[in-house]
Amino acid sequence: MRYSRLMAVDRDHVLRTAATLLTRKATATMDEVAKAAGISRATLHRHFAGRDALVRALESLGIAECEAALDTARLDDGPARDAVYRLVREIEPAAGLLAFLYTENQLFEGDTLNAGWARIDDRMAALFRRGQQSGEFRIDLSPLWLTEALYGLLGSAAWAVAEGRVARNDFTHMIVGLLLGGALRREES
Amino acid sequence: MRYSRLMAVDRDHVLRTAATLLTRKATATMDEVAKAAGISRATLHRHFAGRDALVRALESLGIAECEAALDTARLDDGPARDAVYRLVREIEPAAGLLAFLYTENQLFEGDTLNAGWARIDDRMAALFRRGQQSGEFRIDLSPLWLTEALYGLLGSAAWAVAEGRVARNDFTHMIVGLLLGGALRREES
DNA sequence: CGCATGTGAGACGTTGATGTCTCATGTTGG
DNA sequence: CCAACATGAGACATCAACGTCTCACATGCG
Structure with a gap:
C-alpha cells in the first residue's frame, strides 16, 4: 500500500485513541477500538493486520x-x-x-x-x-x-x-x- | 448439591491451584485450570458454574x-x-x-x-x-x-x-x- | 466529467472457549 | 454384593471475536 494521495485516517490518532480505550478496558474489542477511533472495523483492519499488530504498534x-x-x-x-x-x-x-x-x-x-x-x-x-x-x-x-x-x-x-x-x-x-x-x-x- | 459423603475433589485445593496458575497466566483456559488442578473440565465445572463463578470464588x-x-x-x-x-x-x-x-x-x-x-x-x-x-x-x-x-x-x-x-x-x-x-x-x- | 482510491457497511466462514449433556468407570458406604 | 455418587472422557451446540471478502459511496485528481 502506498497511501500517496489520500489518507483520511490518521494512523497516529487511531493509536492514541486505542491507547486511551485499552488503558481503561484492556479487553476492548476491535469493534470498540474502531468505534472509539471513529472509523469502521474494516478500516481499522486495513491499517493494523489484527489485534496482535495493534498491540505491537501500541508497544512501539x-x-x-x-x-x-x-x-x-x-x-x-x-x-x-x-x-x-x-x-x-x-x-x-x-x-x-x-x-x-x-x-x-x-x-x-x-x-x-x-x-x-x-x-x-x-x-x-x-x-x-x-x-x-x-x-x-x-x-x-x-x-x-x-x-x-x-x-x-x-x-x-x-x-x-x-x-x-x-x-x-x-x-x-x-x-x-x-x-x-x-x-x-x-x-x- | 449436598456432598454429604463423597468429596474426592478438594475445593480449596482447586482454588489454590487456580490462583497460582492465573497469577502466572491471567488468560488461562478452563481446560488449563482443570489440568493444573488435576481434574477434568467437567468436574471443575461442577464445582464452579463457570469462569465468572471461579473468579468470584478466587476473589472471596x-x-x-x-x-x-x-x-x-x-x-x-x-x-x-x-x-x-x-x-x-x-x-x-x-x-x-x-x-x-x-x-x-x-x-x-x-x-x-x-x-x-x-x-x-x-x-x-x-x-x-x-x-x-x-x-x-x-x-x-x-x-x-x-x-x-x-x-x-x-x-x-x-x-x-x-x-x-x-x-x-x-x-x-x-x-x-x-x-x-x-x-x-x-x-x- | 471520468477515474482512482480510501472508506463504511455488512455478510460470511473460522476459530477458540464456553456451557451442557450423556455414558462408562471406579470408589465408598451400607 | 449392591446402590449411590463423584469423576473422567468426550460429544455437542452456542457464542463472541476474529479475519476476509464484496459492494456501494464519497472524495480527490487528471
Missing part, C-alpha cells in the same frame, strides 16, 4: 514515548533525585499506556519481548545506580527493584487518577514523594 | 486471606511502621493472587465490586492515618494513595519474584523498605 508507541521522556528528562544532569522528578513528570502522559502494556506483556509468556524495554529498563536502573554511587540513594534497594517499583507506582497512580480517586495534579508529587522518600538516604521531600 | 479467597493477614498483623498495636512490616510479611503469600484480582477488577468496569475490598482498603488506610496522626508518617501523602501504592508495590514485587528477577527472601524488605522510607517522616530503615 509506548517505547517511543518512554524513550522520549528519558531523553527530555536528561537523566545524567544534576542530582539524581531531580532527574527522577523530571522523568516522572515527563512520563506521566504515557503512564496509562504503560500500565496496559505492562499487564499485556505478561501474556507474552515465553515470547521474546521487545528489546526496547530492556533499553528503557537499563536507562532507569542506571539512573538509580548513579544516585546510589553519588550517595543520594540507599544501597540496600537494588536499582532493578527500584525500576520495577517505579513501574508499579506509575500504574497504581495512573489507575487511581483514571478512577477519580486522586487528583491528576498530584500525580508526579505522589510518585516522586513516595519513591524518592524511600530511595533517598536522608530525610527530605 | 483473596479477600479472606487479606483480612486474615490484617488480623494477624494486629495493625493497631505498637508503632505504625512495625505494623506495616507485619502486614506486608503476612500478606506476601497472597500477593500474586492480589495482583491477579487487581487487574481482573479493572474488567468489572461499572459493576459494583465486592464490598470486602472496601473494608480492606479502609483498614489499610486507617493504619496509614494512624501513622500520620502519631507523627511517624508524612502527611503530604494521603492514606488513600499510600494504600494504592502498597497494592502497586505488592504487585510489582510479586511479579518480579515470579519472573525470577529478584529473590523471594527480599520481598518484604524491598516493599517495606521503599514504602516506609517514603512514608516515614525521618530517615531510618
Whole structure:
C-alpha cells in the first residue's frame, strides 16, 4: 500500500485513541477500538493486520514515548533525585499506556519481548545506580527493584487518577514523594 | 448439591491451584485450570458454574486471606511502621493472587465490586492515618494513595519474584523498605 | 466529467472457549 | 454384593471475536 494521495485516517490518532480505550478496558474489542477511533472495523483492519499488530504498534508507541521522556528528562544532569522528578513528570502522559502494556506483556509468556524495554529498563536502573554511587540513594534497594517499583507506582497512580480517586495534579508529587522518600538516604521531600 | 459423603475433589485445593496458575497466566483456559488442578473440565465445572463463578470464588479467597493477614498483623498495636512490616510479611503469600484480582477488577468496569475490598482498603488506610496522626508518617501523602501504592508495590514485587528477577527472601524488605522510607517522616530503615 | 482510491457497511466462514449433556468407570458406604 | 455418587472422557451446540471478502459511496485528481 502506498497511501500517496489520500489518507483520511490518521494512523497516529487511531493509536492514541486505542491507547486511551485499552488503558481503561484492556479487553476492548476491535469493534470498540474502531468505534472509539471513529472509523469502521474494516478500516481499522486495513491499517493494523489484527489485534496482535495493534498491540505491537501500541508497544512501539509506548517505547517511543518512554524513550522520549528519558531523553527530555536528561537523566545524567544534576542530582539524581531531580532527574527522577523530571522523568516522572515527563512520563506521566504515557503512564496509562504503560500500565496496559505492562499487564499485556505478561501474556507474552515465553515470547521474546521487545528489546526496547530492556533499553528503557537499563536507562532507569542506571539512573538509580548513579544516585546510589553519588550517595543520594540507599544501597540496600537494588536499582532493578527500584525500576520495577517505579513501574508499579506509575500504574497504581495512573489507575487511581483514571478512577477519580486522586487528583491528576498530584500525580508526579505522589510518585516522586513516595519513591524518592524511600530511595533517598536522608530525610527530605 | 449436598456432598454429604463423597468429596474426592478438594475445593480449596482447586482454588489454590487456580490462583497460582492465573497469577502466572491471567488468560488461562478452563481446560488449563482443570489440568493444573488435576481434574477434568467437567468436574471443575461442577464445582464452579463457570469462569465468572471461579473468579468470584478466587476473589472471596483473596479477600479472606487479606483480612486474615490484617488480623494477624494486629495493625493497631505498637508503632505504625512495625505494623506495616507485619502486614506486608503476612500478606506476601497472597500477593500474586492480589495482583491477579487487581487487574481482573479493572474488567468489572461499572459493576459494583465486592464490598470486602472496601473494608480492606479502609483498614489499610486507617493504619496509614494512624501513622500520620502519631507523627511517624508524612502527611503530604494521603492514606488513600499510600494504600494504592502498597497494592502497586505488592504487585510489582510479586511479579518480579515470579519472573525470577529478584529473590523471594527480599520481598518484604524491598516493599517495606521503599514504602516506609517514603512514608516515614525521618530517615531510618 | 471520468477515474482512482480510501472508506463504511455488512455478510460470511473460522476459530477458540464456553456451557451442557450423556455414558462408562471406579470408589465408598451400607 | 449392591446402590449411590463423584469423576473422567468426550460429544455437542452456542457464542463472541476474529479475519476476509464484496459492494456501494464519497472524495480527490487528471
